[in-house]
Amino acid sequence: xxxxxxxxxxxxxFTHPVRKNLDHSYFDTNWALLENAIKEINNHNASRxxxxxxxxxxxxxxxxxxxxxxxxxxREAEAEYLRGVAERLDLLPSPSFLPGLKYEWERxxxxxxxxxxxxxxxxxxxIPNQPQLAPLNQLGLDLxxxxxxxxxxxxxxxxxxxxxxxxxDRGGELVDASLLKAITSMYMDLGPVxxxxxxxxxxxxxxxxxxxAEAASLLQAADCPAYLAAAARRLEEERARAQAYLxxxxxxxxxxxxxxxxxxxxxxxxxxxxGTGLVPMLRxxxxxxxxxxxxxxxxxxxxxxxxxxxxxxxxxxxxxxxVTDPERAKDPLAFERDVxxxxxxxxxxxxxxxxxTVNRAFEAxxxxxxxxxxxxxxxMDDKLRRGLKGTSEEELESALDKAILxxxxxxxxxxxxxxxxxxxxxxxxxxxxxSDDAGMAGKRSCLTWQPGMGTxxxxxxxxxxxxxxxxxxxxxxVLMLFNDSDRLTTREILAATQVPDAELRRVLQxxxxxxxxxxxxxxxxxxxxxxxxxxxVNDSFQSRLYKVKIGMVVAQRESDxxxxxxxxxxxxxxxxxxxxxxxxIMKARKQLSHNSIVSExxxxxxxxxxxxxxxxxxxxxxxxxxxxxxxxATDRTLYRYIA
Amino acid sequence: xxxxxxxxxVDYYYSSGAYPAARGGxxxxxxxxxxxxxxxxxxxxGEEDLILAEGVSTLCEDLEVSPxxxxxLVLSYHLQAATMCEFSRExxxxxxxxxxxxxxxxxxxxLPGLRAQLDDASRFPEIYKYxxxxxxxxxxxxxxxxxxxxxxxxxxxxxxxxxxxxxxDFLQAKHNRAISRDTWNQLLDFILSVSPxxxxxxxxxxxxxLIDEFVEHMREKQQQQ
Numbered sequence: 111x112x113x114x115x116x117x118x119x120x121x122x123x124f125t126h127p128v129r130k131n132l133d134h135s136y137f138d139t140n141w142a143l144l145e146n147a148i149k150e151i152n153n154h155n156a157s158r159x160x161x162x163x164x165x166x167x168x169x170x171x172x173x174x175x176x177x178x179x180x181x182x183x184x185r186e187a188e189a190e191y192l193r194g195v196a197e198r199l200d201l202l203p204s205p206s207f208l209p210g211l212k213y214e215w216e217r218x219x220x221x222x223x224x225x226x227x228x229x230x231x232x233x234x235x236x237i238p239n240q241p242q243l244a245p246l247n248q249l250g251l252d253l254x255x256x257x258x259x260x261x262x263x264x265x266x267x268x269x270x271x272x273x274x275x276x277x278x279d280r281g282g283e284l285v286d287a288s289l290l291k292a293i294t295s296m297y298m299d300l301g302p303v304x305x306x307x308x309x310x311x312x313x314x315x316x317x318x319x320x321x322x323a324e325a326a327s328l329l330q331a332a333d334c335p336a337y338l339a340a341a342a343r344r345l346e347e348e349r350a351r352a353q354a355y356l357x358x359x360x361x362x363x364x365x366x367x368x369x370x371x372x373x374x375x376x377x378x379x380x381x382x383x384x385g386t387g388l389v390p391m392l393r394x395x396x397x398x399x400x401x402x403x404x405x406x407x408x409x410x411x412x413x414x415x416x417x418x419x420x421x422x423x424x425x426x427x428x429x430x431x432x433v434t435d436p437e438r439a440k441d442p443l444a445f446e447r448d449v450x451x452x453x454x455x456x457x458x459x460x461x462x463x464x465x466x467t468v469n470r471a472f473e474a475x476x477x478x479x480x481x482x483x484x485x486x487x488x489x490m491d492d493k494l495r496r497g498l499k500g501t502s503e504e505e506l507e508s509a510l511d512k513a514i515l516x517x518x519x520x521x522x523x524x525x526x527x528x529x530x531x532x533x534x535x536x537x538x539x540x541x542x543x544x545s546d547d548a549g550m551a552g553k554r555s556c557l558t559w560q561p562g563m564g565t566x567x568x569x570x571x572x573x574x575x576x577x578x579x580x581x582x583x584x585x586x587x588v589l590m591l592f593n594d595s596d597r598l599t600t601r602e603i604l605a606a607t608q609v610p611d612a613e614l615r616r617v618l619q620x621x622x623x624x625x626x627x628x629x630x631x632x633x634x635x636x637x638x639x640x641x642x643x644x645x646x647v648n649d650s651f652q653s654r655l656y657k658v659k660i661g662m663v664v665a666q667r668e669s670d671x672x673x674x675x676x677x678x679x680x681x682x683x684x685x686x687x688x689x690x691x692x693x694x695i696m697k698a699r700k701q702l703s704h705n706s707i708v709s710e711x712x713x714x715x716x717x718x719x720x721x722x723x724x725x726x727x728x729x730x731x732x733x734x735x736x737x738x739x740x741x742x743a744t745d746r747t748l749y750r751y752i753a
Numbered sequence: 754x755x756x757x758x759x760x761x762x763v764d765y766y767y768s769s770g771a772y773p774a775a776r777g778g779x780x781x782x783x784x785x786x787x788x789x790x791x792x793x794x795x796x797x798x799g800e801e802d803l804i805l806a807e808g809v810s811t812l813c814e815d816l817e818v819s820p821x822x823x824x825x826l827v828l829s830y831h832l833q834a835a836t837m838c839e840f841s842r843e844x845x846x847x848x849x850x851x852x853x854x855x856x857x858x859x860x861x862x863x864l865p866g867l868r869a870q871l872d873d874a875s876r877f878p879e880i881y882k883y884x885x886x887x888x889x890x891x892x893x894x895x896x897x898x899x900x901x902x903x904x905x906x907x908x909x910x911x912x913x914x915x916x917x918x919x920x921x922d923f924l925q926a927k928h929n930r931a932i933s934r935d936t937w938n939q940l941l942d943f944i945l946s947v948s949p950x951x952x953x954x955x956x957x958x959x960x961x962x963l964i965d966e967f968v969e970h971m972r973e974k975q976q977q978q
Contacts, residue, residue, distance in 0.1 A: 704959030727962045735894070735933045746942055747959040 137176050140167050141183055144228075148187045151224045154217075164228035177236035181243055184229065188250070192218070192257035200263045208271050211264075212292045215254070222250035255300050259308065268293070269308065273316050279351065280320060291355040298357050310360055314367045317348075321371035329379060334386040335399040341372045342402055345409075365409075374410035381420045388420050392453070400457035404464075418467040425450070425468060429475030433482065440485045442513040447472065451515075472519040482516075483526035484673075489513050491533035522719045524687075525680050532676070539564075570629065573649040579629060581660040584609050584617045589629070597646045600639055612672070615639040619663045626653065627660050681725075688721055688729045696739055696751035704730075704747045787855040788846050795845075802842040809838050816861055823907050827867040830883045837887055871908075878941060881908055885937045895931035898924055914944045916971065923967050936961045950975075 144167060147159050171180050195214050202210045226233060226246045237243050244252060258264055272293055279285045297305040321344070328337045348368050352361035380403075381388040391400050407413035429445060438444045450468050458464040476482050490513050493506060501509075520526055564583035568590075569576065581589070587607050591598060598606075604614055618639050622632040631648040632639075691711045696702060702710070708726050715721050730749065733739050742748035795808035804812070813820045832848030834840050840848075854860040870876040888896045888904050896904075902921045909917045920940075924932075939961050947954050951968050954960075960968075 705957065708957075723957070724962055724965070727959075727965070731933060731935055731961055734935045741935065741939075741959075746939065749959075 169231040338402045397456040425471035433479045447515045487529035572651040616663045784855040804840040806838045824868045901932040
């Protein structure tokens with residue numbers, strides 16, 4: 111026999127169809143030919159076979175209604191062959207097992223190709239009409255799956271050796287990636303269910319276990335940056351591994367398992383690591399390490415939120431420590447707003463959620479101290495008074511910029527403005543205006559009368575020596591009293607001048623307690639001004655200069671009275687703003703419930719201050735009284751606008 | 754239910770069936786001339802169309818009631834008197850005609866019925882709200898605190914509200930300013946809807962701030978006890 115053009119004999123078979131049905135040995139005889147051929151093909155001896163003869167034999171069997179028997183016989187022959195394969199594989203020693211499996215698989219697939227070729231007629235004309243029969247390529251896969259891959263002595267061994275190879279790969283040993291790729295491809299060819307159940311699921315389980323153990327051992331070193339670097343490295347490796355020998359669809363699942371084990375499960379512990387966790391990294395400004403943390407945390411669900419929460423908590427706590435410290439609270443630069451902005455940019459890629467976290471924290475701690483608005487204004491006042499003494503314009507500008515950055519986090523912006531106005535007014539009256547003021551002054555026109563702010567020149571006689579004293583109005587008023595009296599007590603001066611108490615005490619300090627400027631003598635000599643202290647002209651006053659400039663002892667901060675007064679004025683200023691907001695809202699909405707109005711007013715005014723609920727309520731009542739709005743006749747919590 | 758509108762109040766009055774003659778379905782048979790004579794008896798010497806304090810006082814004597822008797826407030830409500838201790842001719846004659854009282858004896862006989870309206874849950878809120886308008890001084894929008902307190906004591910004796918005295922003491926200690934109409938009206942709602950131990954009081958509700966502060970004051974007081 112030879113594969114090639116068919117001879118006469120075979121053509122006779124077409125012309126003698128009569129014999130076939132009655133002859134019991136008809137199928138067996140023809141099948142014997144095919145069965146032998148299948149064996150030869152499986153043994154790689156196909157070169158001696160006549161393809162045409164095989165094809166025609168199979169064709170004739172199908173035409174003569176032996177299709178079902180032919181199919182069953184092919185299946186059995188192939189299964190028989192694979193039983194032998196499984197037995198051979200079972201005998202292989204471990205190192206040869208996976209290569210053997212690969213070899214047999216490839217052989218099987220190749221043989222099935224050839225067998226299918228001569229059974230083409232059956233495949234085209236018979237199988238499609240038999241829904242219970244799998245196509246031949248599928249039959250080959252199913253037989254391989256059931257006879258080899260899932261054979262009791264093969265399956266666990268294949269899996270174990272495969273996972274062992276991966277483990278060695280992870281351990282840094284060199285493995286045959288093309289072999290592993292071939293095996294995983296085999297599982298893929300057997301279908302997604304086989305791939306998942308026989309390979310992927312156990313593979314991912316092993317991955318999780320491996321990295322849970324690795325995470326635990328890495329954590330023992332308690333070095334957060336080192337851990338993060340190792341984790342980043344591992345993720346990179348796994349990405350390469352997935353590409354080298356996994357189904358592409360497995361890559362996200364593999365990386366997910368690694369991310370969960372290395373990052374997700376460990377993130378809280380990592381952030382809290384004493385000495386190297388989030389807070390120490392923030393303190394030491396380890397921007398690069400923080401950036402790695404940021405990138406890794408972004409890969410696990412809930413990771414960024416965890417980092418944000420820890421960041422926010424730290425910042426609130428650190429800020430609270432500053433803002434409640436009586437000295438450091440006065441220095442807006444101590445809050446390092448610029449540093450934090452820079453940090454979010456560099457470490458957290460300017461992520462808006464992180465910007466938001468930092469901003470909320472600033473808002474939270476800055477407003478813990480009700481004097482923050484005053485302190486920021488005072489700081490700026492101080493800088494502007496000093497002007498360019500000892501600093502460059504750039505330095506001054508940058509200091510002011512840093513302070514004003516905090517303005518937006520103040521809830522009570524109007525309080526800041528009130529103080530800023532006051533401080534600006536004083537600077538203007540004292541002629542301490544700087545170029546920076548010039549721009550801001552235009553915006554604020556309302557100045558208050560400051561009786562202590564004028565200047566006066568007084569000619570005075572001290573034991574025969576004449577001096578010209580330059581002083582402010584209050585100091586002048588006090589000095590003039592001594593034209594008529596030799597000795598006066600604090601109480602008497604207070605009664606005679608009516609200068610506010612706290613102010614007067616500073617005036618007296620500036621006249622009697624400053625070395626070189628002590629034109630008055632105080633008994634007893636001390637820094638503090640008592641009510642019964644006695645003042646007289648200091649006859650032994652001496653100065654090298656004819657003109658003596660009497661300074662004013664600076665009030666470090668506002669006195670309590672002044673503070674209360676400022677507070678009251680702020681509250682007064684707020685009333686019309688709250689009313690205007692209420693009317694604006696009611697005009698637009700016509701009717702609104704009490705709670706909606708309160709929340710809407712709060713929302714609208716929040717850019718300037720947070721109005722108190724009771725204050726809003728009082729304003730509503732006042733507007734009702736003035737017939738701008740009324741309560742609904744039946745629902746007392748509903749207000750109506752009166753046009 | 755009618756606010757401060759005379760016409761609406763009159764309509765309400767007739768439709769509500771409170772007016773005795775209206776129930777019979779017939780028009781009131783009152784002697785207008787006799788009412789006119791009654792008005793002449795009490796009107797002020799210097800005023801053609803007004804009964805002033807002196808006339809009101811005489812009327813009280815004739816009716817044998819004290820001027821501080823809350824029934825006089827109910828009467829004023831029915832006359833829709835705009836100001837305390839004053840009845841205009843229109844108010845007096847119109848009001849008595851609606852009450853079908855054209856003689857002193859009829860008016861005297863009507864007093865028990867009027868007094869009972871103070872305990873009538875549908876009528877009392879109207880009388881209470883009216884009392885605020887009635888208590889305003891001429892040309893004033895608000896009622897002074899002392900006048901309001903006197904009115905509360907008149908309208909809200911202890912059996913109507915157990916905290917009247919506490920409320921008045923609280924105002925005298927903490928407020929001492931005029932009482933707004935809203936606060937006046939809301940107080941009755943508050944009395945009628947909030948439990949005596951204030952347990953169901955909503956601090957974030959729309960109550961006037963004075964009532965908020967009162968409740969807070971009372972809670973503190975009750976805690977101390």
